[in-house]
Amino acid sequence: xxxxxxxxxxxxxxxxxxxxxxxxxxxxxxxxxxxxxxxxxxxxxxxxxxxxxxxxxxxxxxxxxxxxxxxxxxxxxxxxxxxxxxxxxxxxxxxxxxxxxxxxxxxxxxxxxxx
Amino acid sequence: xxxxxxxxxxxxxxxxxxxxxxxxxxxxxxxxxxxxxxxxxxxxxxxxxxxxxxxxxxxxxxxxxxxxxxxxxxxxxxxxxxxxxxxxxxxxxxxxxxxxxxxxxxxxxxx
Numbered sequence: 001x002x003x004x005x006x007x008x009x010x011x012x013x014x015x016x017x018x019x020x021x022x023x024x025x026x027x028x029x030x031x032x033x034x035x036x037x038x039x040x041x042x043x044x045x046x047x048x049x050x051x052x053x054x055x056x057x058x059x060x061x062x063x064x065x066x067x068x069x070x071x072x073x074x075x076x077x078x079x080x081x082x083x084x085x086x087x088x089x090x091x092x093x094x095x096x097x098x099x100x101x102x103x104x105x106x107x108x109x110x111x112x113x114x115x
Numbered sequence: 116x117x118x119x120x121x122x123x124x125x126x127x128x129x130x131x132x133x134x135x136x137x138x139x140x141x142x143x144x145x146x147x148x149x150x151x152x153x154x155x156x157x158x159x160x161x162x163x164x165x166x167x168x169x170x171x172x173x174x175x176x177x178x179x180x181x182x183x184x185x186x187x188x189x190x191x192x193x194x195x196x197x198x199x200x201x202x203x204x205x206x207x208x209x210x211x212x213x214x215x216x217x218x219x220x221x222x223x224x225x226x
Contacts, residue, residue, distance in 0.1 A: 035216075042119075042202070042218040043159070090158055101147050104214065106158035 002027045006091050006107035013081060014115050021076045021110050023091030030096040032074040033058070033104070034066065036087040043090065049074055050096065081114045088112075118142060121203050121217040128224055132193045136220045138186040138203030147206035148179055150188050152199045153219065159202055162188075193224045 004025045013019055025032065033048040035058075045058030049068040063085055065077040074093075078085060088111050092104040121138045128134050140148075148165035163170065165177040165186055176189040186203055203217035 040218060043216040045214070088156075101164050103149065103161040103164070106160070109156070109158050111156075 004091055004093050004105050004107035006110050008110060010111045012113040015082055016080050019078050019081060021089060023074045023107060024072050025093040029093035031094045033092045034076045035090045038087050083114050086112060086114045118215045119203055119205050119217040121220045123218060125221040125223050128193055130193055130224055130226055133191045134193060136188045136201055138217055140184050140205045142207050143184060145205045145207050148186050149204040150177060151202040151204055153202055154199050195224050198222055198224045
């Protein structure tokens, strides 16, 4: 089954304790992206990657890091989490062939609470 | 001004009703347009792409007006299962996959 898998689904942690949210897709997609979703603000892009070893900042990259060492994986790293990073996070992937109407496939989401 | 604006709702309608959502976008060079559906605390899922000539998928009809920078979604014969938040999404020309999401319009369909 084609899917985007995020882990963990839920995490409560404390300020300053490094954490990583993993994302993996099995569709051989070139493009992967991380979003955060907050009430009244919609989904905002954190980072994206168009291929292995190619990453770039989205609209709200501060406080986050990513890596793309393999095509299928795109982990999101919070080196020193702070309470303002409490949010619902989504990973997404998409093919880059077939035109600009390719949809993005989203993972189930990760709900992070930073105390 | 937000890049993609939607009426947040909620729209409360009875089963069988027809309901329309509107969306405006600010970047006139935007290339592609979509409606996504998001159920509470779940991931967004593509409902349909929006084409310049307008397109229909069963009970759902999407329209695009590039001159007015306006997108619409019409749902006919609403079902209880249509209750969700509908996200207007625009792909800009600043990057291959730069998607800008509206904050969504919430629809509640009641018996």
